Amino acid sequence: MLAEEPSTAGVFRRFWPYLRPHRVIMTVALLASVASTAAVVAVAAAIGWGVDAVTAGDRSRLWWAVALLTAVVLARLVMLRWSEILLSDAGERTIRGLRDLVVERLARAPLRFIEAHRTGDLLRRSTGEIADLTLFLRDQLPNLLGVTLTIGLTTVMLLVYSWLLSLLLIALFLPIAIAVLAWFNRASPETFGRQAAADAAMTATFTESLTAQEALVAPGRPDEWVRRFRADNDELLAANDRAVAVQSRLELFGLLEGLATAALLLLSVWLVRAGQLSVGTVVVFVLATRNLFESMLTLSGLAGQAQLARVGLARLVDLLDALPPADPPPASSPAPDLPPRGDLVAERLRYAYAPGADVVRDVSVAFPAGDRASLVGVTGSGKTTLAKLLTGLYEPDTGSVSYGGIDLRTASPEQVRARIVLIPQQVHIITGTLAENLALAPGTPDRAAMARAVELLGLTEWVARLPGGLDADLGTRGERLSAGERQIVGLLRAALVDPPVLLLDEATADLDPEVAGRLETAVDRLRSGRTLVVIAHRPATIARLPRTVRVEAGRLR
């Protein structure tokens, strides 16, 4: 299970391997950014040199100072632009790689994993969290680096100019600055973690409500939708308020800047009088202190963003780590081939969605090649779960399913899909045409194959009646089809795979008789020689099949 607010400890270390393909370009970009920052610091030094030249009345030194200043400013412009371009390019590449990786891993994730999580949460992790990270890598990371470097280099420069004045500044203000940062850091992981979790919960509720229009938007029910949404929205507001409060702790830096400049000027007047310091150095100090505090202020703003990105990254890495890599290392022995025909045998299957609550309990059942059987039982007895186990969509907690004597877990998933096909109770239809939906069948069939399948199942007339035939638009997620018609699409997909074993999870007990008739004909036509198991809700279906397997509370009777 994924954590709502996973720990952010060591998240960059855990993320590092995912950055591997992009490390070189990242490093080059960061070096360019260091160079441009060094130029910023050099500006103050060049000005200080010029001021000293003026006070000493040294014209040629002044010209040199002006030339140096111009060169430094130009160099900085070029470096800054270049590093920005490099960094944003590196950022975009990294993000594209990550997005591919997440989708690839989600696509191969066990069904159990996907079902156990809210769609909106997975959506938020694989899009929102990545978008936040894009923003961070592209905009905030360069700033963060620049600012951190400015602070470091400025401090070094100041120490070189006057260690006495620098030490005084450091002794006075560093402890306060550290205390402010510590105060911010104490609250930030929890605060920003809560913010991200609240955001994800809101996305999840919204996605679920939107796809449950029938239940929620039906006349008289919109209040329910709004009520569900409002609770999450309020929590998000509270989490955001808290984040703003924590963020504002950092604004104390602005106050510190004023104090530091005043203290600095007082001290320098004294030091210049005592002959310890040149006026140029004082100018450098005033300019640099401003730089320093401005950087700290920016840094404090960025620290909040960084914390947010860190939390998002933790949630993303949590997802990536929970999903197995796409290409498991090749096993010592290659996956055994499943025979074209074989018996489907389940032995002592157990399966629980939640620990301790078995939904399938100790089921052993065999369907010999060519068998025709119905699977019956009251609603919630575990028929669909058993069907998903028999087709290898779920891995049993204990026990095994074999086809032709070979355990499904040891065979390649592609072969299992080609041999054993389940037409689910709710056939999933994507928004698009019938042909686009049929193209989802394994092996991406062409139109000729689709037409043959339609012909084979005796559905020519049904397809012809759809406006546009194979190119008929099925509406958003197939809303134009009835439950029975969706199953017809499922059957067509199965016919395109032409599997030796077919399981059909009948949609409902009360199919429209015409659609039911078409389904029955289609199943009959598809059947010859193959194993057929129908999870039956209608007496007519049960009567048409020679054998009945009864499920009661997860056991066979």
Ligand SMILES: Nc1ncnc2c1ncn2[C@@H]1O[C@H](COP(=O)(O)OP(=O)(O)OP(=O)(O)O)[C@@H](O)[C@H]1O
């Ligand atoms: N994804 C899931 N997560 C948690 N529990 C589930 C899930 N799917 C099913 N269950 C539970 O498992 C039990 C068996 O469900 P299953 O869908 O297998 O029943 P069924 O016999 O197919 O019912 P129906 O005739 O209504 O289709 C039920 O108690 C159900 O609440």
Ligand SMILES: [Mg+2]
């Ligand atoms: Mg069911």
